[in-house]
Amino acid sequence: MLIVNLIGLSLVVLIIWWFWLKKPQSLKVSSNTVEIIVDNGVYSPSNIEIKLGQAVKLIFLRKDPSPCAEKVIFEKLGLSLDLPVNKPTEIRVKPEETGDYVFNCQMKMYVGHLKVNN
Ligand SMILES: [Cu+2]
Structure with a gap:
């Protein structure tokens, strides 16, 4: 019984750590180029803030060789990009509306997040 409780408790701790303590790296972008490293299940930075009307060049550098990381999809922008391993791949975006533009791999x-502010 104690063992079961301990397992339950460690799961809770793990979940708390995963969702609340693992801080997303946020980056407010004033320059027009952002390099995003794709590795270990995260985009770094994973939160990018730009201003409406700002065109931004995102350069994805995929280090994770697993097929999970091979595509990045900007659903709201209708864009999808193949990412070769260790080869910087760039995409230019200029969202026309404010909001949160999610980008993710095929399995999410x-x-x-690309946040477009006024
Ligand atoms: Cu994936």
Whole structure:
């Protein structure tokens, strides 16, 4: 019984750590180029903030060789990009509306946010 409780408790701790303590790296972008490293299940940075009307060049550098990381999809922008391993791949975006533009891999294990502010 104690063992079961301990397992339950460690699961809770793990979940708390995963969702609340693992701080997303946020980056306010004033320059027009952002390099995003794709590795270990996260985009770094995974939160990018830009201003409306700002065109930004995102350069994805995929280090994770697993097929999970091979694509990045900007659903709201209708864009999808293949990411070769260790080869910087760039995409230019200029969202026309404010809001949160999510980008993710096919299985949505990797998730990032491009926030467009006024
Ligand atoms: Cu994936």
